């Protein structure tokens with residue numbers, strides 16, 4: 566027999582009084598949060614040495630559910646906030662978890678420059694192909710042809726391939742998973758948390774309520790089945806070859822894992838050099 | 843007289859725990875359990891959803907892989923592994 570329980574062992578990492586969370590049935594965000602919590606548990610990370618920063622959006626609510634220092638910043642500004650936090654507290658692990666719109670529309674400049682400077686933070690970008698929170702407008706990752714509230718006849722704007730953007734801007738670790746790859750996602754988050762420098766993980770997640778229902782996947786389970794049948798793992802592939810198009814295979818995997826001095830390290834080097842003079 | 847010791851084989855099972863009132867009936871745990879251990883119940887929870895329950899046929903079918911726990915977006919299901927010692931035939 567199954568056993569009825571009142572609490573989940575992961576509740577110790579949650580602000581459990583806020584659970585059940587606000588996300589819709591089948592929304593992928595709960596899986597992202599769960600994978601993240603399992604990653605910090607397995608790495609045995611001291612919660613006093615961890616900060617989670619989010620922007621605005623359904624994804625932005627993640628920070629508010631984690632029982633650690635967490636910040637729900639203004640729209641698009643999670644990365645500059647995290648950058649300051651990391652520079653002032655180099656011993657802390659600083660993680661940004663936010664949505665495609667928050668990180669790549671209003672916050673797009675912050676993303677590319679944090680990657681370029683190799684700021685030592687981890688960014689988990691949840692791509693649900695639209696602005697979920699505000700009713701399903703098209704955003705910078707909406708696939709060509711997709712229907713949203715602001716593209717009722719199909720999207721005509723070319724989307725960003727987020728992993729390609731991250732790679733081109735200089736990220737030292739770039740991976741993509743769907744929420745169906747929950748265990749691989751968790752393992753990837755562990756790698757990213759241990760990586761020195763700017764690490765980026767794109768997570769493809771279902772938003773049945775505002776995106777799926779306008780794009781022939783009203784049930785999150787349909788989208789999860791699509792991931793099962795149409796995702797292919799291609800580790801090490803050039804991210805420019807991993808565009809996302811409607812109905813086509815979704816390429817997932819770890820695309821980039823390189824070494825480069827971080828911004829913090831460069832500052833320390835510079836301090837030494839200047840003192841010698 | 844025997845010259846060997848019967849080795850014990852450890853089989854792993856899982857005990858499935860469900861927090862019924864957290865479930866939002868997405869069906870992920872049911873669909874993606876590799877052992878087909880779960881099914882939707884008839885029962886309603888406080889939000890009006892049907893939480894999952896075990897398929898009754900085989901109590902030991904759950905192998906404790908924990909995938910249902912990883913894939914549940916609502917922290918509504920988790921698994922404890924238990925090892926059982928069984929004599930080899």
Ligand SMILES: Cc1ncc(C[n+]2csc(CCOP(=O)(O)OP(=O)(O)O)c2C)c(N)n1
Pocket residue numbers: 621622623624625640663664665666667668691693695696697698699704
């Ligand atoms: C300065 C500012 N502009 C616009 C908004 C309205 N707004 C709230 S969330 C959001 C987009 C959220 O999209 P995304 O980041 O993809 O998050 P999701 O809800 O899809 O997880 C927008 C435009 C705002 N809150 N602040």
Ligand code: SF4
Pocket residue numbers: 587588589591592593594623624693697698771772773774775776
């Ligand atoms: S609107 Fe979309 S992203 Fe927001 S909670 Fe619902 S399913 Fe999730």
Ligand code: SF4
Pocket residue numbers: 856858874875876877878879880903904905906907908909910911921
């Ligand atoms: S632990 Fe694995 S086998 Fe057991 S119910 Fe969950 S998914 Fe199925």
Ligand code: SF4
Pocket residue numbers: 864865866867868869870871872893894913914915916917918919
């Ligand atoms: S995965 Fe969680 S929320 Fe979905 S049906 Fe199973 S227990 Fe309910």
Ligand SMILES: [Mg+2]
Pocket residue numbers: 622664665666691692693694695696697704
């Ligand atoms: Mg979004």
